Amino acid sequence: MNLAEIKLSLFEKIDSLEQKKLKEIYGIIVNYINGNRDIEEEWNSMSEEQKNGIFNAIEEIDSGKTISHDNVISKFRNKYKNA
Helix, strand or coil: HHHHHHHHHHHHHCCCCCCHHHHHHHHHHHHHHHHHHHHHHHHHCCCCCHHHHHHHHHHHHHCCCCCCHHHHHHHHHHHCCCC
């Protein structure tokens, strides 16, 4: 199958999808494409505020200022158990 045939086949398959499936496949394709971006390009596109937020989060993790996922879930389950 050459490139043009692949594109046509994909278009025909996508064009025949119901709305829910079309939205799902759109999300999958966008995530795939965005996942292949150059990491350096993505880093350079971030604002200084975003970069500082990442550095601060890393410092907090390194200094042990974290709460486990299980503890967070447990806290909120107990808080909203009878709500």
